Amino acid sequence: MKLLVAEDDAKLLKSLVHILECNFFTAEGVTNGTDALEYAQTNHYDGIILDIMMPGLDGLEVLRRLRSSGVSTPAMFLTARTEVYQRVEGLDAGADDYLAKPFAPAELIARVRAMLRRKDNFVPDLLQYGDLTLNRSTYEISCSESVQTLSAKEFQIIEILMEHHGAIITTDQLMSKVWGWDSDVDTSVVWVHISNLRKKINTIGASCEIRFVRNAGYLLEGLQ
Secondary structure (H helix, E strand, O other): OEEEEEOOOHHHHHHHHHHHHHOOOEEEEEOOHHHHHHHHOOOOOOEEEEOOOOOOOOHHHHHHHHHHOOOOOOEEEEEOOOOHHHHHHHHHOOOOEEEEOOOOHHHHHHHHHHHHHOOOOOOOOEEEEOOEEEEOOOOEEEEOOEEEEOOHHHHHHHHHHHHOOOOOEOHHHHHHHHHOOOOOOOOHHHHHHHHHHHHHHHHHOOOEEEEEEOOOEEEEEEOO
16 A cells, blocks of 8 residues: 655654554655645555645645545545644545544554545455465465465565556566655665565465566466
8 A cells, every 4th residue: 555645844754654664555755735736646645644734735725636636545634733623624625534743653553544444445454366365454475374474565566466466567666656656776676575475475385476577577377
């Protein structure tokens, strides 16, 4: 799941991204409302976390413009504005939730998960392809009684491949979705994580494999 976080406090923004990534989300951060609006309009995100008081456009205006343009991505406000009328204003602007600062990281993650569960295209906690099962709650893959725990990046990669099984996913697409389009990480990191995933899939005895197609990318398919 990929989230956009808009927060003008650079230190807090870094902490928020870290908290989300430690909980198996992909997160991209911006520090002003203008960028938040531009990024969110791409519809590349599963959820949005917005501060209200930001330079450029405030969070309320960002969300109003998104909703008026038809962007229905779930969104929550994370803000120090805690009066009842302020919370009502945020919800009326189109927010799905409203969390006051300071906050407990555990509550933030719980609220983000709840927000994402309310999506129109909600996906179940278990994702299946053949005899391979991905548990989105425990971040494990399994086959029959065999289970392997995944790292955050492994989880995100296999989720993408399982959701698009049979289709070729390019290295650039994986880099963009898992590490972020502006990441300076070397693309060889994709191969490393794919290699680890192959070993784990083989260990649990699943009847599928991640195949590399030269000059194209990777796909998940059943064994012949």
